Amino acid sequence: MSSGRETRAGNRRRIRFKTTMHNCIALRVMQQRGWQEVEEDYDWELFWSDVHSIGVFSEFSHSKLQESQKLNHFPRHVELTRKDLMVKNMKRASRALEKEGRSAEMDFFPKTYILPSDYGLFREEFNRVGGVW
Known part of the structure; x- marks a missing residue:
């Protein structure tokens, strides 16, 4: 598995992620792979979150995902x-x-x-x- 995405020029680009969980194995794995943690609200490809923070992307919120953005939970998953x-x-x-x-x-x-x-x-x-x- 690669540690980032291939760009058109063949260069590796670091995956940008945002997280609400700072004491978990997933964070360490992402850092070890060279992924870049970002603080901006929407400048990320992966949002690794606890279940309570994922509600910001519910069908009733104004926050929408870009096509390239992924979440580790989906809204209303508790159903x-x-x-x-x-x-x-x-x-x-x-x-x-x-x-x-x-x-x-x-x-x-x-x-x-x-x-x-x-x-x-x-x-x-x-x-x-x-x-x-």
């Missing part, structure tokens, strides 16, 4: 990475497919409960089936 929110979205998708008569497309998705809020539903299913599995 997939937090199990409770992923379950909520999977259940929503399941209901939508059921309305279209396509519920078989979600047959891989097991009954799922978010405790303690779904305890009543869990207990009801547990008693009906006689166990969890």
